[in-house]
Structures are given as structure tokens and as C-alpha cells.
Amino acid sequence: MKQDARRRVALIANCLLNQNAKVCEGAHYRGLVSPVVQALRSRGYELQQLPCPELAFAGARRWWAVYEQYDTPAYRAHCRRLAQAIAPLIEQYIRRGDEVILIGLDGSPSTGVRFTSSKPDWGGRPNRPDDDWEIVPRRGIWIEELEAELKRRGLPSVPATGWALDMGRFDEAGSRRDLEEFLESREAAQGSGDDPAVP
């Protein structure tokens, strides 16, 4: 039987399709983050929304938090359960030869790809002054656990970037440029055939 044509699939942070998942005061759009959806759809990517680990764990009315506050055994176990719930779908895409990418949310303690938010001494009464955290170059907890689950399944790493929504001051035009550059780099990589082989 003829196989389906090779598809492009973008794994996207939950809040890129649903800003209601954001922490209070963190939503920059009513629902969809349309620049991301448009950029991906116009290049032929199908969208696969990831679950939001923070919403299910700490709730819709959770406090703001940094990487270190979510870096607990219980939260990592929760992220692993979610990773195990979505990984079979991702494995199916990769094993049938689809081009799979990941778009996270830079600055997020959970879904950051290039950057996460850090402040080791945060805790106690939530009355910190504005912008009293640092942006550091590392994955968020959820992305770390998702990538670990894909690795456990013997899958190659998925090329990834983040939409820079949680970096303190949101720059939509800059975020859009970054995303376009990433997508162009993927097209160049596909053209040169340097993608990792599926084991």
C-alpha cells in the first residue's frame, strides 16, 4: 500500500493554541497565538499541541514561579506521566518519517527551550518586585522530561526553538523573526539531507 507523503509536524506548547493556560497576567493573546499558527501553517506544518503541565499540576490560579520552584521530584514525575501520554503520538510521527519540530515557550520554567526563568532564592510570601528573576539559557522542566522520554524510546532529538513570550518584555516582531529564521534553517537542513536517521 502506498505510504502517506512525508508530513511536517510541529509539536507546540499548549499555550500557543490556548493562552488561557498562561499564569495570571501572562496572556498576550485572547486564545491562539496567531503569528505562530500562521507561520507554521503557511509552511505546511501540522500542529500537535502538547499538554500544559503547570495548569494540571498547580492550577489555573497558580502563582508565578521560576525553574527552581518547579524542580521537585513530584513535578518531574507529573511531567514524566504527561510525556508518556503524548510520546506514543510523537513516536508514530517520527517512525513514519515525518519531519518533526518542537516550538516551546522561551522564558517559561516548564516549557522553555532556549531559555528558562531562574531565581534560586524565590519562595515564601509571593511579593517579589517586578522582573526580579533571571533568564538563563537552559530547558524548562517539562521540555527536559519530554526530551528524556523521547530518548528513552530511542528516538533522535527533535529540532526545537521557543516563542519568546516569557522573557520579561515580550517582543512580538523579534519573536516572529526568530521563528522564521528557525523554520528557514529547517528547510535548509531538509534540503541538504542532514537530518538524523531514525534508529
Place this chain on the structure above:
Amino acid sequence: MNGDARGWRIALLPDTLVNPREASRSALPDVLGILEAAGYGVLQLPPPGEHGPLLAAIADQVAEYAHHGYAVAAVGVRGEPGGGLHWRRLAPLLRHRGVALPPRHLVRALVDTATEGERLAAFLSGYDLPVEEQRRWRV
């Protein structure tokens, strides 16, 4: 919430409406575009198949929204099993979490897409929580 843009309304959406296949694209309205214009967020259901743990994770999210002042609706496709929404699996998961089943709107394929789009837009704009519930949570 200071400077927060969230719309407080969310639609459960089948994979086939998030990612319409080439062949069905002209047979369906642009559902994502209509949801965006209506200010809805999306919770995407997986494609057909067995996805028990993922559906449970989605039900957990719906419960959290439903219990905190968000309006959750479901938009399916007429003629697909369960509307494409895994309804036979999802409905008991929601009931088990104490969530009233979201109102469902089914989009029809292969009819006038402009009319179908208008029907969907009317459903979306007409749905929200009672005003007293909105006042309780949306501050």
C-alpha cells in the same frame, strides 16, 4: 488581571479540524481562523486511535478550567465517530471529574462552507458562562 489578554473561552477541537487533510480542506470552513476571531483558545484532541492517558490529561485540564470560571465548548465534525472528539471516552472522564459536559457544535463537511462558518461563529459568540460566574472569577 492586569494587562492580561485571555479570552476565558476554550474549544475542544478534533485533530481533523486543527489539521484538515488536503482533500477535505475545501469541504470545511477554516475553523482555527473562526476560533481565533472569536477569541477562543483550543484544546486539541488526538487523531483516531487509543489515547487513554492523553485523554485523561486533557480531561484534567478541562476540569481545572471548568472549575475556575472558564467557558469550555466542543466543536466536532458531523459524521465522524464521536464528532472526532473521542466523546465516548472523554465524556465519562469529564463526568468522573465532576464536569458538566461542554455544549457541542458539529460542523458539516461538504455543504456551503461560508454558511457553516457563520453557524459556527454564531454558536461561539453565543456561548459563555452566566454573568455572575464571570464576575466571580474574571477579575
